[in-house]
Amino acid sequence: MRAGMRAGMARSLSRHTLVWVLGSFVVVPLLYAVISGFKTTGDLTADPLGLPHPWKVSNYTGILSSGDFWRQIANSVLIAVATTLITVAVSALAAFAFARYAFRGREFFFTLFAAGLMFPPAVAVLPLFVLLRSFGLLDNPLGIILPQAAFALPITIIILRSFFRTIPAELEEAAIMDGCTRLGFFWRILLPMARPALGTVSVLAIVTSWNNFFLPLLVLADPKWQTIPVGIQQFQGQYSTNYALVIAYIVLAMVPAIAFYAVAERQLIGGLTAGATKG
Amino acid sequence: MTLSATTDDRPRHAARAPRRRGPRASTGERLRGWASSTWFLLPALLLFFFFVLIPIFVAFYTSFFRWGGFGWPEDFTGLGNYRKLADDPVFRGDLWRGLLIIVFSIAVQLPIALGAAVLLNQRMRGRAVYRAIFFAPYILSEVIAGVLFGIIFLPGSGLADKIVEDLPLLGDLAGRWFADPDTALPTLFAVMTWKYFGFHMMIYLAGLQGIPTEVLEAAAIDGAGPWRRFRSVTLPLLGPTLRISVFLSVIGSLQLFDLVWVTTTGGPTHSTETMAVTMFQFGFKRYQMGYAGAISVVMFLICLVFSLLYQRYALRRDLQGAVTNAGGRR
Numbered sequence A: 001m002r003a004g005m006r007a008g009m010a011r012s013l014s015r016h017t018l019v020w021v022l023g024s025f026v027v028v029p030l031l032y033a034v035i036s037g038f039k040t041t042g043d044l045t046a047d048p049l050g051l052p053h054p055w056k057v058s059n060y061t062g063i064l065s066s067g068d069f070w071r072q073i074a075n076s077v078l079i080a081v082a083t084t085l086i087t088v089a090v091s092a093l094a095a096f097a098f099a100r101y102a103f104r105g106r107e108f109f110f111t112l113f114a115a116g117l118m119f120p121p122a123v124a125v126l127p128l129f130v131l132l133r134s135f136g137l138l139d140n141p142l143g144i145i146l147p148q149a150a151f152a153l154p155i156t157i158i159i160l161r162s163f164f165r166t167i168p169a170e171l172e173e174a175a176i177m178d179g180c181t182r183l184g185f186f187w188r189i190l191l192p193m194a195r196p197a198l199g200t201v202s203v204l205a206i207v208t209s210w211n212n213f214f215l216p217l218l219v220l221a222d223p224k225w226q227t228i229p230v231g232i233q234q235f236q237g238q239y240s241t242n243y244a245l246v247i248a249y250i251v252l253a254m255v256p257a258i259a260f261y262a263v264a265e266r267q268l269i270g271g272l273t274a275g276a277t278k279g
Numbered sequence B: 001m002t003l004s005a006t007t008d009d010r011p012r013h014a015a016r017a018p019r020r021r022g023p024r025a026s027t028g029e030r031l032r033g034w035a036s037s038t039w040f041l042l043p044a045l046l047l048f049f050f051f052v053l054i055p056i057f058v059a060f061y062t063s064f065f066r067w068g069g070f071g072w073p074e075d076f077t078g079l080g081n082y083r084k085l086a087d088d089p090v091f092r093g094d095l096w097r098g099l100l101i102i103v104f105s106i107a108v109q110l111p112i113a114l115g116a117a118v119l120l121n122q123r124m125r126g127r128a129v130y131r132a133i134f135f136a137p138y139i140l141s142e143v144i145a146g147v148l149f150g151i152i153f154l155p156g157s158g159l160a161d162k163i164v165e166d167l168p169l170l171g172d173l174a175g176r177w178f179a180d181p182d183t184a185l186p187t188l189f190a191v192m193t194w195k196y197f198g199f200h201m202m203i204y205l206a207g208l209q210g211i212p213t214e215v216l217e218a219a220a221i222d223g224a225g226p227w228r229r230f231r232s233v234t235l236p237l238l239g240p241t242l243r244i245s246v247f248l249s250v251i252g253s254l255q256l257f258d259l260v261w262v263t264t265t266g267g268p269t270h271s272t273e274t275m276a277v278t279m280f281q282f283g284f285k286r287y288q289m290g291y292a293g294a295i296s297v298v299m300f301l302i303c304l305v306f307s308l309l310y311q312r313y314a315l316r317r318d319l320q321g322a323v324t325n326a327g328g329r330r
Helices: A002-036 A041-046 A058-064 A067-100 A106-118 A121-135 A142-164 A169-177 A182-193 A195-211 A214-219 A228-238 A243-276 B002-021 B027-062 B080-087 B089-121 B127-139 B142-152 B159-164 B181-209 B213-221 B226-237 B239-254 B258-263 B275-285 B289-319 B322-329
Strands: none
Touching (some): A002 A243, A002 B089, A002 B159, A002 B181, A041 A243, A067 A142, A067 A195, A067 A243, A067 B027, A106 B289, A121 A214, A121 B027, A169 A182, A195 A243, A214 A228, A228 A243, A228 B258, B080 B289, B089 B127, B089 B181, B089 B275, B142 B159, B213 B226, B258 B275
């Protein structure tokens, strides 16, 4: 009994040690970033491990009082929200048709959308740029919003379709009997029921849009519309050797993402794992 | 992901669709059904057509021209760009490095993720917190991760140098990291692991939760030790999850751009360059859009062929009780 307990404790101890090693691999860089933001660059390069002396808040306050940072945040929010609204609205309609109606070409169209998942956005960046330029959508938020929505369609349609299929057909028949139109059923009954699935796909679309870098890098040359990832890169280019200031900038840029993660952890993880496994 | 959906839904459809449409549906009714279904599909189709399908076509088209990117492509070269690509040592290097990145991801990053998942699948204090922490890097953008590690790996004055300088084996790395062609790619691997292992861990955790404890208990009663239980029960039952995770990892590696662009822009001397970076360099720095288009097409074809083969040979097994087969074979 005693030996068993000791072995159990040893195992739990080694388990905790492993988790701690892995945890510090993840946390140390983040902690380093937060602390370094309070240093001067001289202090940072002379003693990367030490604490700041004195703690300097002007890196952070300087960025927070600059218009650029807030404008980039606002642009990122606008683009993420618009992308998500379009993606979810358009996908919900399509998923509704795929899930509940039989029509000629359904399999073909669904396979077409599903095949979109095999098509990585990085491949499309160059032709998209050419296309957006001829549409006059460069330096225009729509030039990011529409392609992002298009690339989010496959996963969103797939997740929503599989959810819509779980809702019994009797419900629709009953609604139609009571004088509901198809669209009325979709809008007033199906969508409210699908709220958890809608939450999942929305969160997925928001995060993807928020972190998108490649396309905005090409399309948003004008600082007026730049999103936060492009803004960070620009800022780094501008203050390339003022490391402490650059670090402060990325720490502040992390805050919205971490806050969103804290609020929407369940949907985020649910969405990512569902997207990956159930599909 | 969808791959499984597209294939495994088909039989269900076949069984369902005729019943739903029913023998009673008149031609008029069916027409009306088609019309309203079309209205529901139309916005998605338009969006998909303009921003996904047309770009594929544009990439193919431009890849047959020598084209600076302005005006209409006119200087037709046939397969000239592809021939040039086949001889380009940088592009060949991209393929080689792409392979290295894939191998590394599968051989190092995914096992770490699996280890973390198995650890955190056990009852232990603070489990939820650890899980949240391990996953945190994944939700930060590549740009944030890239800029941060660019500074951490600064030769001479970065945090990484300070940590390793007194260590026996790793001390040699100090001052090199991203600055030395020999160490740049391994350094990139480290950053990739930091960024992505939490995501794969989450997928595995979801998979592990689907394994009934009774099976593991039964194995324990039969005298299987922890390692044997892991190898003969957990691992085979996790098969479908592992295969999906490998798939995502490969597709992600093939299109790697953000992290590389922010940390090294592909250098030093192309040692971290990927296909997407080369494409960007030629298309937007040197204005050889036709050539860059050819790189896009090759990336597309590699992804497509890989997806189809993988779906055919690896994922298909998941549709026919592969789990028990794989378990039985051991």
